[in-house]
Structure formats: C-alpha cells, structure tokens
Amino acid sequence: MDKLNLDQHISNKFNEELEEARQHLMQMGGMVEQQVKNSITAIIEADSALAQEIRAKDESVNDMEMDIDEECARILALRHPAASDLRFVLAVTKAVNDLERIGDEASKIAKQAIELTENGAAPKGYIEIRHIGNLVVSMLNKALDAFARSDAELALDVLQDDKVVNMEYASAMREMVTLMMEDPRMISRALNVMWALRSLERIGDHSQNICEYVIYLVKGKDIRHKKLSKVKKAVKK
Template sequence: MNEKHILSAFDSDLEQVQTHIMMMGGLVEEAILRASESLQELDQEMAEKVRNDDKAIDLLEEKINEECALLIALRSPAAGDLRIALSVMKIAGNLERIGDYAKNMAKRTAILMDLPQVEGARGALRRMAREVQLMLNDALDAYVQRDSELAYNILRRDLEIDQMYNALFREFLTFMMEDPRNITPCMHLHFIAKNTERMGDHVTAIAEQVIYVVEGHMPDDEARPKRDHYDPSLHQLS
C-alpha cells in the first residue's frame, strides 16, 4: 500500500511539472511568433511586449527546476522515472534559451527601424522563425506523446534551418558588398539569423531528450545529420 501511495504521489507531482513545461513551451512559441512579427512589421510596441513577457518564461524555468529537485529528493524515483525528471529540467533550460533568443530578436526591432531596409530580409527571417516554432510545437507534442519517431524527424528538419541560415548569410554578404550602407543593417539581420539558427539547435536538444526518455539513450551522431551546402533557389530573400 505504501509503495502504491509513493508511486501515485510521484505521478501526481510529475504531471504538475509537465503541465508547467507545456505552459512554458506555449509562452516560448508565442515569443518566437511575436518577435518575428514585430521584426517584419517593425512594431516596436509588440517587440517591447516580447521583452517584458520573457520574465514569465524565466520564472517558469525556476519553478520547474525547484519542483524537479523536490521530486527527486522526496520521491526517490527509479531509473525510468529519474530519466523523466532529469529530462524535464533539461527541456526547461532549452526553452529558456529559446526565449532569450526571441527576446534578443525583439531588441533589434527598434535599432532596425532607423536603418536602411534590406529588401526581403525581414520576411525571410520571419519564415525561418516560423519553421523553428513549428519544430518546437512538434517537439513538445513528441514529449507528451512519448513519440521518438517524431523526435527523430525533428532532428532531420533542423537541416532545413541550417540551410536557411547559410543562404541568408550569403545573401547578407552580397548586400554588404553591393552597397556599404547595407553593412550595419545586415550585421544586425545576421545576428538575428544566427540566433534563430541557435533556436533550432535548442529545439533539436529537446527532441533528443524525448528520445532519451523513450529509448533510454541519447541519439547517436548519425541521427543528427549536418551539412553546409544549400540550394540558393529555395531560400532567396525576395
């Protein structure tokens, strides 16, 4: 009876922690979408909201870490359950970093308003951010459903984010060489592109945690393909 009670308490505590993870994930998805929209529309008010709302993401990460620490200390989970608790903390850390990158994107909006505009760049960055947001949504679904196949699919989709970044990087170099007035705005735009690419890396890390929970091991290097070449016809700014 006592063992059943402990297991029931663990499951209840874990359910609460995972509810907070989903809340945090929802806030981060919203931050990505709003930050990219504020960039495309040069909407300083929306950008400021993204920056202010990041505090809620940070607080949730702290709460999740505290809950997981108590869960481990009080419930003494067995190997499988301990794996879940540890994965939750790592997922929370990755979500917090994605939120920071979204906040940094929003910070650039006010700066870019006063600089020469690079045709098509803001729209291309918004499309890239949208792909990252969709990946994150699927990564969270994979976690809830314990779907390792979907998680592996996310690892493969990160290739497209890398290709989009590489294409944008080369486009920005071209714009800077064509007109020195483009150097400053393109540097800021490149910073945003790199941050968005890093968001994708953190989404991939979340997917890896799903695989760890379901299969009991991290994916090997073959499951994390990387490549530097790209098809420029797929990712023009226009």
C-alpha cells in the same frame, strides 16, 4: 509511438507530481513558442511596441524555469525516482533550460526589431526571416508535442528538420554578406537581420536538443553528438 508508464505508482501523490511537472513544462513551452512567433512578427512588421513587450516578458520565462527546476529538485529529493521516472525528471530539467534559452533568443530578435525600426527597414532579409522563422516555429511546436506524447518518431522528424534549417540559414547569411559588399550603406541594417537569423537558427538547435531528451526519455539512449543515421537506428529499434 512509444508511451511511458508514468502513472503506475503506488503513491497517487507521486503520479500527480510527475503530471504537474509535465504540464508546467508544456505551459512554459507554450509561452516561449508565442514569444518566438511574436518576435518574428515584430521584426517583419517593424512593430517596436510588440518587441518591447517580448523583452519585458522574458523575465516571466526565467521565473518559470526556476519554478520547474525547484519542482524537479523536490521530486528527486523526496521520491528518489528510478528508471523511466528518473529519465523523465532529468529530461524535464534539461528541456526547461533549452526553453529558457529559446526565450532569450526571442528577446534578441525583438532587440533587432527595435533597432531596425529606429534605423530604417532593411531592403532584404525579411523573406528569409519569415521563411526560416516558420520552419523553427514548426520545429519547436513538434518538439513540445513529441515531449507531451513521449513520441520518439516525431522527435526524430525534428532532428531531420534541423538539417533543412541549417541549409536555409547558410544561404540567407551568404545573401546578407553579398548585400553588404554591394552596398556598404546597408551594413548596419544587414547585420541586424543577420543577428536575427542567427537567433532563429539557435532556436532550431534548442528545439533539436529537446527532441534528443525525448529520445533519451523514451528509448533510454543518449543520442547527443550522434550521426543522424545512428539516431534513426536507435529510434527504430
């Protein structure tokens, strides 16, 4: 596992500022991960109260994103970081943006939970939501762990997991389309499930983005839009 030397500065204050940025990112990540878990529970258990709570907390996630962005801007302005320090600050600013987007997707799932509770549960789709939900929660958890530990190998694992999520998502969407064709009365509720599945797939994408920043942070290589085979070579070097 690769480690960054983010604690090797003459200024102890600079060390503290970098560590605080990392800790705040992890705090935001923990909040967002819980939001995702709760949104999955809300839709499966038809818990509209929990869904409302998720939507209310979305503003707190937005506030954390702005606070961390301001913190990173202050580091850039006052410390003029270079090399791995600069990559770290840039990776944090990008990661918090993806975490905020994940929070938005959790709020969207909560919205679908509320609508499904009001309109009646969908006859199918909840098994797929639970299954894909578990996969993307695992991806997000590993992405945050990879960032915390500067672990490019773990980040690579998440990129590979995303391929599985995409296949499961495509299969679930085909099943929902078949359901709507067989029973037009289910169209509205099936669409709610499809929107929830779409949000889960997007959460997987944002988790993948965070792992791309980890690899950039550790290896100094921008692997966005690269084939997985080339990313593997970059990580293994």
